[in-house]
Amino acid sequence: MRITIFPLTGAILYPDLHLPLHIFEPRYRAMISDALARDRRIGMIQPQREFEGAPLFQVGCLGRIGDVEALDDGRFNVVLEGESRFRVLRELDVTTPFRQIEAELLDEPDEEVLAAIERAGFEREARRFADAQGYRVDWDSVSRLDDVSLINGVCQIAPFDAAAKQALLEANGINERCELLIQLMQFFARRDSDDEDGETLQ
Structure with missing residues (x-):
């Protein structure tokens, strides 16, 4: 599937958990606006290094925008609800200011318990x-x-x-x-x- 991604070091999301985000950069404000107009989904993933366009780690987590607060100056406060981990297949060549990938969703074991x-x-x-x-x-x-x-x-x-x-x-x-x-x-x-x-x- 095609996923719009938010590459952010140290920000990890898991299925069924929540991640609050403050969105202020113009490209990521555009990303949130685009997601809200479509299916409200973005993928959280870490870049391998700290520079623009850095290679991505191979596994991230798809999240759905739940609570959203649109501020007067264009910034957003959102809460992302984790849905499924994914594995990157390839990064797409796009004209949008935000990055997009083709990915496969990873199955999670059912009813996991610890001894x-x-x-x-x-x-x-x-x-x-x-x-x-x-x-x-x-x-x-x-x-x-x-x-x-x-x-x-x-x-x-x-x-x-x-x-x-x-x-x-x-x-x-x-x-x-x-x-x-x-x-x-x-x-x-x-x-x-x-x-x-x-x-x-x-």
Whole structure:
């Protein structure tokens, strides 16, 4: 299928989750106007590097514009609702100010669940990571989330670098994503601790 894309480093969307966006650049204001006039869908995807027209990572997520606020100066505040991951087949040669691709939608496994020991291990590691980072978390609410919402939700908001966030998006299913997420929390926690030790020694 043909997808209009919004390449944005660090912005990751997952199916069934929401991503608020503030749209201010003229080309992306045009992108939103075009999407609203058609099917309200755009694809979120990360560029591999930080320059105009940079190559794209191969996997992104198609989203549908839900809530939208059109501001007087032409900017938009929108909430994108994740629908399906996609894989880029090729970028299209277009005359629009925004980029477009041909892509295939990726099937998501039905009714994914974690084993009880996996869920417990993840929540234990997440508590450690949150405490180390100084985050305040409503753990009672977390405990009520289903496995998919929990794992994908943490992946979407985790303070990791672009490559790590992309690896999580490309993981197949929540079991693989959960395992990778635990490894990343441990890695970034160790890295932050090493940085602090280095500063202390100086």
